[in-house]
Amino acid sequence: MNSLDLKEYLAQKGKYVEENLNNILVSKEIYPKEIHEAMNYSVMAGGKRLRPILCLAAADAVGGNSEELIDVACALEIIHTYSLIHDDLPCMDNDDLRRGKPTNHIVFGEAIALLAGDGLLTYAFEVLSKAGLKSNNAENYLRVIHEISGAVGTMGMIGGQVVDIQSENMEIDLKTLEYIHKCKTAALIKTSVRAGAILGGGTKEQIDALTTYAENLGLAFQITDDLLDVFGDETIVGKNIGSDDKNNKATFPKLLGIDKTKEIAQATVEQAIDALKMFDTNSAPLKELAKYLLVRKN
Amino acid sequence: MNSLDLKEYLAQKGKYVEENLNNILVSKEIYPKEIHEAMNYSVMAGGKRLRPILCLAAADAVGGNSEELIDVACALEIIHTYSLIHDDLPCMDNDDLRRGKPTNHIVFGEAIALLAGDGLLTYAFEVLSKAGLKSNNAENYLRVIHEISGAVGTMGMIGGQVVDIQSENMEIDLKTLEYIHKCKTAALIKTSVRAGAILGGGTKEQIDALTTYAENLGLAFQITDDLLDVFGDETIVGKNIGSDDKNNKATFPKLLGIDKTKEIAQATVEQAIDALKMFDTNSAPLKELAKYLLVRKN
Numbered sequence: 001m002n003s004l005d006l007k008e009y010l011a012q013k014g015k016y017v018e019e020n021l022n023n024i025l026v027s028k029e030i031y032p033k034e035i036h037e038a039m040n041y042s043v044m045a046g047g048k049r050l051r052p053i054l055c056l057a058a059a060d061a062v063g064g065n066s067e068e069l070i071d072v073a074c075a076l077e078i079i080h081t082y083s084l085i086h087d088d089l090p091c092m093d094n095d096d097l098r099r100g101k102p103t104n105h106i107v108f109g110e111a112i113a114l115l116a117g118d119g120l121l122t123y124a125f126e127v128l129s130k131a132g133l134k135s136n137n138a139e140n141y142l143r144v145i146h147e148i149s150g151a152v153g154t155m156g157m158i159g160g161q162v163v164d165i166q167s168e169n170m171e172i173d174l175k176t177l178e179y180i181h182k183c184k185t186a187a188l189i190k191t192s193v194r195a196g197a198i199l200g201g202g203t204k205e206q207i208d209a210l211t212t213y214a215e216n217l218g219l220a221f222q223i224t225d226d227l228l229d230v231f232g233d234e235t236i237v238g239k240n241i242g243s244d245d246k247n248n249k250a251t252f253p254k255l256l257g258i259d260k261t262k263e264i265a266q267a268t269v270e271q272a273i274d275a276l277k278m279f280d281t282n283s284a285p286l287k288e289l290a291k292y293l294l295v296r297k298n
Numbered sequence: 299m300n301s302l303d304l305k306e307y308l309a310q311k312g313k314y315v316e317e318n319l320n321n322i323l324v325s326k327e328i329y330p331k332e333i334h335e336a337m338n339y340s341v342m343a344g345g346k347r348l349r350p351i352l353c354l355a356a357a358d359a360v361g362g363n364s365e366e367l368i369d370v371a372c373a374l375e376i377i378h379t380y381s382l383i384h385d386d387l388p389c390m391d392n393d394d395l396r397r398g399k400p401t402n403h404i405v406f407g408e409a410i411a412l413l414a415g416d417g418l419l420t421y422a423f424e425v426l427s428k429a430g431l432k433s434n435n436a437e438n439y440l441r442v443i444h445e446i447s448g449a450v451g452t453m454g455m456i457g458g459q460v461v462d463i464q465s466e467n468m469e470i471d472l473k474t475l476e477y478i479h480k481c482k483t484a485a486l487i488k489t490s491v492r493a494g495a496i497l498g499g500g501t502k503e504q505i506d507a508l509t510t511y512a513e514n515l516g517l518a519f520q521i522t523d524d525l526l527d528v529f530g531d532e533t534i535v536g537k538n539i540g541s542d543d544k545n546n547k548a549t550f551p552k553l554l555g556i557d558k559t560k561e562i563a564q565a566t567v568e569q570a571i572d573a574l575k576m577f578d579t580n581s582a583p584l585k586e587l588a589k590y591l592l593v594r595k596n
Contacts, residue, residue, distance in 0.1 A: 026452060032460045035452050086416060091408035110389035111463050114412070118384060118419065119452040125423045126447035129440050138436035142427050145443065149424035154324060154333050154417040162330045165409050 006288040010048070013056060013285075017049040020070050021077060024127060038108040038116035039123075043081045046099045048298070050221075051076040051188060054289070055196035058210050061276075061283040064200020071131040072144065072199060075124040076192045079152055082120035083188075085113055087161060095243070100235070125149075137199075144195045151191035160184025169248045177250050178219075185225070186218025193217070193286075209275050210286075216272035217290055223265045224293045226251040230258070232297070269294055304586040308346070311354060311583075315347040318368050319375060322425060336406040336414035337421070341379045344397045346596070348519075349374040349486060352587070353494035356508050359574075359581040362498020369429040370442065370497060373422040374490045377450055380418035381486075383411055385459060393541070398533070423447075435497075442493045449489035458482025462547070470548045476517075478548075483523070484516025491515075491584075507573050511584060514570035518591045521563045524549040528556070531595065567592055 021043055028037040052073030059066040066073075088095040088103040089110060096106050105113035125145065132141025150156060160183025167176060193214035197207045229244045230253050244251050252261040272290040276283045319341055326335040350371030357364040364371075386393040386401040387408060394404050403411035423443065430439025448454060458481030465474060491512035495505045527542045528551050542549050550559040570588040574581045 030453075032452070032457050032464070034464070035457065035460045039452070086412060089412065091412060112460070114384060114387065114389060115452075115456050115460055117416075119456045121416065121419055122447050122451040122456065126444060126451060129444035129447060132440045133437070133444060138440050139431070141440060142430045142436050146424060146427035146431060149420050149427060153420040153424060154330070154337070154413075155328075158413050158417045158420065159330050159333065162333045162410070162413055166330070166332070 004284045004288050006285070006292055009285050009288070010053065013053045014049045016070070017052045017056075017073060017077065018044070021074050024071065024074050024078075026123070034108065034112055035115055035119055038104055038112050039119055041107060042085050042098075042104050042116065043078060043120070045101050047077075047081075049077060050289075051080050051192040054189065054214070054217075054286070055192045057283075057285040057289070058193045058196030058202075058214075059200030060196075061210065061279050061286055062197050062200045062202030062206045063282065064196070064202070066196070066200065068135070069131075069196060069199050071127050072195055073192075075127040075131075076148070076188065076195065078120050078124040078127065079148070080188060082117040082124070083152070083157060083161070085117040085120070089113060092161075092165065135199075140199060144198055147194060147198075148191050151187040156183050156187035156191075157185075160187070164249070167250055170250075172250045174255055177252065177255060180250075181219060181222040185222045186215065189218035189221060190214040205278070209278050212275040213272050213286060213290070216268045216275065217293070220265055220268040220272060220290065220293045223252050223261060223268065224296060226253055227258075227261060227265065228296070228298070265294060302582045302586050304583070304590055307583050307586070308351065311351045312347045314368070315350045315354075315371060315375065316342070319372050322369065322372050322376075324421070332406065332410055333413055333417055336402055336410050337417050339405060340383050340396075340402050340414065341376060341418070343399050345375075345379075347375060348587075349378050349490040352487065352512070352515075352584075353490045355581075355583040355587070356491045356494030356500075356512075357498030358494075359508065359577050359584055360495050360498045360500030360504045361580065362494070362500070364494070364498065366433070367429075367494060367497050369425050370493055371490075373425040373429075374446070374486070374493065376418050376422040376425065377446070378486060380415040380422070381450070381455060381459070383415040383418070387411060390459070390463065433497075438497060442496055445492060445496075446489050449485040454481050454485035454489075455483075458485070465548055467546045468548075472553055475548050475550065475553060479517060479520040483520045484513065487516035487519060488512040503576070507576055508584075510573040511570050511588070514566045514573065515588055515591070518563055518566040518570060518588065521550050521559060521566065522591045522594060524551055525556075525559060525563070526594070526596070563592060 025040050025043060026036045028040050030036050055069060055073040055076055056066040059069050084098060085104045087093050088098055089105055096103055104116055128145050132138055135141055160180050163176060164180045164184055190211065193210050194207060197210045269290050273287055276287055323338050323341060324334045326338050328334050353367060353371040353374055354364040357367050382396060383402045385391050386396055387403055394401055402414055426443050430436055433439055458478050461474060462478045462482055488509065491508050492505060495508045527540065567588050571585055574585050
């Protein structure tokens with residue numbers, strides 16, 4: 001799979017994830033309709049499906065059966081979507097555009113958007129526990145539920161959002177910025193890879209190596225996201241460009257300059273790829289995904 | 299235990315739950331401090347601890363070891379607290395007083411309050427999965443996690459809140475009001491009892507009987523809550539009295555009149571007690587709890 005066409009791989013896996021998301025979500029015909037409509041709206045509003053694809057790719061890398069993990073992969077995307085809906089709310093980042101579409105609260109109002117986020121977070125754990133009950137390895141699923149809830153909690157994703165919000169209009173140092181990035185984005189990316197590796201039946205050595213991969217990938221993802229907010233094309237990125245600057249948000253480019261930021265992105269991606277050495281060609285998608293971050297347009 | 303002193307029982311169990319909540323919650327000294335402070339503030343702001351006590355009492359009723367379930371019981375209270383914080387937000391019920399204290403967003407601001415709610419919901423699943431990993435029955439814990447997430451999701455607690463909000467300033471019928479009560483309050487009460495019964499090792503027959511008990515208890519709880527909003531003493535209830543009326547919210551007293559509402563409360567409590575027939579004196583606290591609803595002051 002050295003000649004992997006990443007674009008095709010992402011399109012194919014993205015479609016697979018979306019079909020399953022569509023099946024898993026509660027239909028918008030179910031009462032109370034508006035909340036399910038709101039949840040479907042944001043989950044099905046597009047996006048790269050990076051976290052579920054990483055989960056599936058990690059399971060493949062350790063020689064697992066990634067198809068058995070599709071519900072877990074979808075739960076990770078559902079959690080990601082909840083975080084976006086809440087981050088966009090007026091009392092948070094107050095964004096009206098996401099993935100090129102009006103944000104949830106613009107369409108459904110603040111109350112429903114808040115509850116749609118709550119509903120998605122809650123539903124993710126329903127999906128995860130149901131998948132565990134269908135499996136023959138309840139303990140491993142409990143372990144993964146424990147990891148995921150830790151990764152997206154106040155010492156992970158939520159913690160990152162807290163510090164991010166508190167840092168608006170403030171001078172912050174590199175250590176704080178790294179904390180924000182590590183928690184707000186990288187924690188869920190890391191847990192997505194680990195969930196795939198654990199439930200795919202990876203050895204401790206394999207799980208450790210993929211953890212190193214994921215930590216670097218997550219950091220590179222956020223750094224290149226900062227760069228997109230400077231250089232991106234609004235119509236491709238799907239959100240307002242320059243909003244970090246407008247909101248006086250600290251970013252790598254602002255703290256370290258553009259050149260140094262690009263250097264770090266490059267080095268981080270190299271470290272991610274380096275961690276994949278022990279795997280065979282089944283890890284090609286993970287490798288190509290890391291390389292892709294350096295050239296991504298959205 | 300026929301001579302059970304309910305007041306003493308509730309005080310003792312409430313203290314036991316609070317001590318454990320205090321141990322389980324992330325310390326407010328842990329970075330980012332403000333979010334942990336906000337979470338601790340609302341969880342430790344008092345309250346009857348009804349849900350965790352019901353969970354423990356149900357385990358006792360089926361002859362289980364309720365002490366093994368204390369973390370599960372605390373997780374239920376943590377979920378309850380998250381729902382209160384979010385319900386109180388300006389875009390929802392916009393309440394500034396809860397349990398006699400300023401609500402979370404009044405003290406910490408809307409952004410932190412929103413994230414504190416998210417953090418508590420997430421943390422509850424971390425606590426539940428950790429308890430499952432410590433147990434020797436991972437599958438039963440997965441089952442309970444699945445039940446709880448269903449009960450507090452969009453077909454349960456969140457669904458009730460959605461319809462409640464949509465019904466403000468509207469004429470609604472009894473069927474809709476019953477849906478709101480069943481979902482918004484009774485679903486979590488029911489799942490608290492069932493979690494205790496399942497993890498306490500109850501038989502199917504016992505779990506079914508306690509489910510009937512809990513369904514009636516949950517409904518009686520909400521009906522008497524409606525009555526408190528008419529007759530309650532603000533200093534004892536700890537929240538603004540008459541707010542349902544002020545917000546034009548449908549309630550049992552408004553739809554059916556005071557007398558009929560009291561009748562239904564009485565009948566529902568009797569049905570709850572009736573469901574306990576098959577149990578021995580270990581179910582005395584559940585029985586007394588049901589009777590207490592008819593005379594509660596807060």
